[in-house]
Amino acid sequence: GENVEQHPSTLSVQEGDSAVIKCTYSDSASNYFPWYKQELGKRPQLIIDIRSNVGEKKDQRIAVTLNKTAKHFSLHITETQPEDSAVYFCAASIRYSTLTFGKGTMLLVSP
């Protein structure tokens, strides 16, 4: 089955800096890659997703890149703010079926 690795497990940045979280996947058939943000005790919220026919997608301060050949994808957050502090999960699936999640990255943005 699919295996998703996520790094780093924790990431501390200063407000205004950029943050990058990286994930790799094992199943070359995977073609859908969402990113979720989870605040403490709350539900994961979809923040951005990308499909395998696209190499990059941007939404304001958030961007995701996908390298199908290398089987890795990354989340980029620019101009980080304290409210960006949360746990971020990457995931992969085949044709929007069952998602396999990475282990999560705790992002801490210091004012």
Added chain:
Amino acid sequence: GAVVSQHPSWVICKSGTSVKIECRSLDFQATTMFWYRQFPKQSLMLMATSNEGSKATYEQGVEKDKFLINHASLTLSTLTVTSAHPEDSSFYICSAKQGGNSPLHFGNGTRLTVT
């Protein structure tokens, strides 16, 4: 947008009792719902896939007789933790999607504490 409601948000029960958790898709029909379990500071682990009108598909290592799943309608799936034990204490989250090529949306989760 797609809204998934989960109830209760938290529950405390005694060992040996059963607890039922409900997951509803409020503004769409979901033929498939998913149940996840999340331990503190860990990732979401898929427990089972709930299919409307048929038996749920359980992941390896998940006891189907302990975690009973019923998906009787297109808007409701339930997870019953039977004969709960302290090790069942966890955060349980359901999720659903509107159709084949749509994102997954999560319920607000249920924090179960078994004393």
